[in-house]
Every structure is written in structure tokens, then in C-alpha cells.
Amino acid sequence: MTNGHPDKTADGAEAAGRFEGSSPAPLPLTPSEDRQWAMISHFGCILGFIPAAIIYYVYRDRGPFTAQESKEALNFALPLTVLAMLANLLALIPFIGGFFAILAVGIWLYLTVCGVIAGIETNKGRPYRYLLNFRMIK
Numbered sequence: 001m002t003n004g005h006p007d008k009t010a011d012g013a014e015a016a017g018r019f020e021g022s023s024p025a026p027l028p029l030t031p032s033e034d035r036q037w038a039m040i041s042h043f044g045c046i047l048g049f050i051p052a053a054i055i056y057y058v059y060r061d062r063g064p065f066t067a068q069e070s071k072e073a074l075n076f077a078l079p080l081t082v083l084a085m086l087a088n089l090l091a092l093i094p095f096i097g098g099f100f101a102i103l104a105v106g107i108w109l110y111l112t113v114c115g116v117i118a119g120i121e122t123n124k125g126r127p128y129r130y131l132l133n134f135r136m137i138k
Contacts, residue, residue, distance in 0.1 A: 026062055034063035039123040041070035045115025048084070049077035056137075069122050073115070075137055076130045080111050 029037065037059050044051025052073035060067040087104035091097045118128040 029059065029063035029066060031065075034065045035123060035125055037063065037066040038069035039119045041066070041073040042115050042119035042122050042128065045073060045077045045111045045118075048081035048111070049074055052077055065125075065127075068127060069118075071137055072127075072129065072133065072135075073118065075135045076114070076118075076133045077111060078136070079134055080107055083107055084111070 037055055041052045041055040044055070052070050055066065056070035056074050060070065084104050084107040087100045087107060091101035091104060093100070114130060118130065121128045
């Protein structure tokens with residue numbers, strides 16, 4: 001870098017932050033990787049919506065199956081995770097907190113079971129649609 005300007009390569013292209021021979025765009029996923037990331041996004045429902053959100057935003061442009069399935073998992077897990085967090089907060093209230101604690105566990109079990117079923121189907125290469133899903137992210 002000289003005079004505050006990035007170095008230029010032999011063909012005049014800027015080499016700011018890239019290694020020689022590296023591509024500026026990420027490579028598309030292979031079919032097996034596409035299926036694998038789609039499956040992981042559904043299995044991630046065990047931890048709430050965060051795994052599906054990360055996979056969707058990182059891999060949505062690299063594999064069509066991953067984009068479709070991680071969006072489905074994100075749309076399914078996001079409202080249920082918010083409800084479970086709210087139920088966990090309400091579980092701290094004396095006398096009625098036990099009901100909300102049981103509700104929070106029930107929501108987590110539902111998220112887990114549905115996520116595992118969806119992950120198994122997705123691993124087989126079949127798209128999965130949750131029975132009850134608010135498709136907020138288009």
C-alpha cells in the first residue's frame with residue numbers, strides 16, 4: 001500500500017484483502033453440502049432460531065436447497081423461540097410461574113421434535129414444510 005491506496009495487481013485490479021487466486025464471490029455449495037446445511041438448519045431448532053438465521057444469512061446465495069430449508073426453519077423457530085423466552089420470563093412470577101415453566105418446556109420439546117423430523121426428511125433430499133408455520137421471511 002502506497003500513499004493510502006491499495007496495491008494494484010499486474011492487470012490493474014485491486015488486491016485489497018484478497019489472496020492471490022482467490023475469488024471475490026463465494027463458491028456455490030455442492031449438492032451434498034447443500035443438503036447438509038439444510039439439514040443442520042432444521043436440527044438447529046433445538047437451540048432456537050439462531051442456527052437457522054446464521055445458516056440462512058451465510059449460505060442463502062450459495063445453495064438453493066439450503067436457502068429454502070433454512071428460511072423454512074427460521075420462520076418456524078423464530079416465533080416459537082420468542083414465545084419460549086416469554087414463557088421463561090413469566091415462569092419467574094410466584095404462584096403461576098409453574099404453568100409457564102411447563103409451557104416453556106412444552107414449546108422447546110415441540111421445537112426439538114419437529115426440527116429433528118424436518119432434519120431427517122431434509123437429509124433425504126426432500127423439502128420439508130412445517131404444519132404450523134408463519135412465513136414472515138419471504
